[in-house]
Amino acid sequence: MDFSAWTQPSALGTFTVWFLLSYLYAGLGITLGYHRLLTHKGLKVPRWVMYFFVSGGYLALMGAPISWVATHRLHHQKSDLPGDPHSPRDGFEHALYKWMLNMGEKQGPEEVARQCQDLMSDPVLRLLGTSHSAGQAQLCLALNIAWRLAILAFFGPVAFTANFLAGFIVFWSPQFVNTFCHLTNHGYRNFESRDDSRNVWWVAVLACGEGWHNNHHAFPKSARHGMMWWEFDITWATIWMLEKLGLAKDVVRPNETAMAASRIKPAGAKVVEPVESLKPAAVISIVEPETVAEPVAVGEAVK
Ligand SMILES: [Zn+2]
Ligand SMILES: [Zn+2]
Known part of the structure; x- marks a missing residue:
């Protein structure tokens, strides 16, 4: 085997650049594109931008976008209840990867089509698969292998290794979200939500901002997941940039009033029912305003 590429003075630089670009392409492909x-539908982008990001997720071995979306919508509908495809309440290993092995039994093609009516008319997304069949997974695997062999052939072993390593970590990052961000002994919660969702900082680092998962369950449509000043969310930073460039519009931000209403309040605070019109889906209670510290001015930060 020829190891000369690794001993070149430029090898470390090549590895670093390939690793970072591969990580962002695959990571944002999942978080911005698929999710x-x-x-x-937290933002609208031109079709070519959609295909660009979705291709990144597909080449991170996420499988057919339509079946991924169907699984994830089911997760939000049944989070940590019977029927959730990957709740850790059904076991750690189940949440981490075993759930993938029999999704077809939990969600047939008709159910996938029903969940994803809005995506079924897109010819490219349809082509990649509209069910949890083994065929769509094999097609995804084959295209992932071809993609990486092309990198090896055209750019050499350093680029290939960096891309492979980045792809490996990115592949596991949403599985870490599904698992660690629903474990009640991990992380913290900012908002009331009817599930076990948590914000876990190290998952947020690995998963391009998606580890702020309690925020996401409280405000699922929001394109922004990191909502406190310390909750860095590189996917949100990218969406913000796309919006400034005119490549994203109708970007959904969390409603400030709803955020204040659903913030988890200090223990012992007196509980009253919120005004119905201000009540987000996930809110179960709020406390009297005078007992609450000033809400963080997140609305200001996103303007
Ligand atoms: Zn979740
Ligand atoms: Zn989601």
């Missing part, structure tokens, strides 16, 4: 755009 915030296709699943939750």
